[in-house]
Amino acid sequence: MFDNPATNSPHLRKSGSKSLFVDPGVNGSVSEMGDLKGSSSPLHITTMVPSPIFLWRFKVVLFLFWALCCCKIGWDSVMRMSIDLRDLFLYEAFLYYNPLLLVTMMVWLWGVNLWVFSQGSVNYSKVFDLDHNHLTHREMWKCSMWLTIIVPTSMTAYLYLYSHGEVSLAASQPVLLYIAFALVLIFPFDIFYLSTRYFLLRTLWRIAFPLQPITFPDFFLADILTSMVKVFSDLERSVCRMVHRQVATIAWFEADAVCGSHQIAIPLVLVFPYICRLLQCLRQYKDTKEKSSLLNALKYSTAVPVIFLSALKYHVMADSWTSFYRPLWLFSSVINSLYSFYWDVTRDWDLSGFTKIFKFSRPSYISTLLYGRQWVYFWVIGSNLVLRCAWTYKLSAHLRHNYITVFTITAMEMLRRFQWIFFRVENEWNKITKSHPMGEISLEEDKLLGSTTTHDV
DSSP states (O other): OOOOHHHHOGGGSOTTOOOSSOOTTSTTHHHHHHHHHHSOOTTOOOOOOOOHHHHHHHHHHHHHHHHHHHHHHHHHHHHHSOHHHHHHHHHHHHHHHHHHHHHHHHHHHHHHHHHHHHHSSOOHHHHTTOOTTSOOHHHHHHHHHHHHHHHHHHHHHHHHHHHTTOHHHHHHHHHHHHHHHHHHHHOOSSOSSHHHHHHHHHHHHHHHSOOSOOOHHHHHHHHHHHTTHHHHHHHHHHHHHHHTTOTTOTTOOGGGSTTOTTSTHHHHHHHHHHHHHHHHHHHHHHHHOOHHHHHHHHHHHTHHHHHHHHHGGGTSOHHHIIIIIHHHHHHHHHHHHHHHHHHIIIIIIOGGGGGGTTOOSSOOHHHHHHTTOHHHHHHHHHHHHHHHHHHHHHTOGGGTTOHHHHHHHHHHHHHHHHHHHHHHHHHHHHHHHHHSOHHHHHHHHHHHHHOSOOOOO
């Protein structure tokens, strides 16, 4: 009485074939299904899907082939230039692409930061007040991968075209690249992570004009920007040369050029992130009346004499620079380096929280390698001091022409900032967990996930 008449209907079976409907309670149903899969029935469709490991290996091989081609074409293009123009040729190419290469490196490192936080007990989304739709380390690495492909490809095209006499086409390469990046950043449509781009632009606006109460993402990003002042300096000079149509003109005499290395705009661009951070500290003191905000503002103010005294090298007599301004610049550099180092260790990191860093909720390779090892903390403190001093020295004006040295020091400063982020975010998370018990934090997260209105950041 419980038989399904549809299963016994002859209209649902082909002549000489088995039933398409199989009762799971009947013995032999599995074998019948196996016969069905192995039959030559037109209902059976075989699809060949490559394995994820194969796709990953194919992408790696393709990426290595592309990198090898870029290196080969770039090297041959440089060797085509005459010896007396080769260094200036490289210097100008590096000027245009150095900012975007450093930004690419910072995006890669930020993705590593997010990955480590996701493996551990630090809830970085709570620290930055993000919702569940924020970009993870996978999306950040995807963006950085595209940057890694696009920027060197444009640089290789610039070197190749200029060395083969196509000056106008070579000049268009960095211009088109900068325009494309600007358009993607301000694109108003809901593609390319619109909410994240809006969050970044809004935070940059709040940094430049600290008229509202300061939040953690505001001064966190501002601190990162102080490590990228070289990016803004080269970016200003590159845009200036593009506006004045001086791209791909290696015969320019830099000292007297409109966009040369001696112009007053360079120290102004270098000091701008420090001034923004100083104003943030003053605004924070106005809101909280904490004296530590004034001491933090004093720390950023010590960078101002370092930058402007260094710029005086090209605007004063050589004797005056050697006898008066250079010793004053060295003294201000030592003060800035030591003050910044002290603040990093005692305030931004809070040594009492060092024992929790790299303490993951589940075992991982990094936790086994780093957690509980004293050399990690000695390395972080020692390298922070050395790189702080090196970064202050990089602000010296006489290093502007040594683009390889400046790029190396800037990359090292980004590595210092990369390891600084771990302890800074960890310290902020410790403050949140102390002020709000974990039960309250979980309740707030449940309310956020259950809310119908979300804010994609």
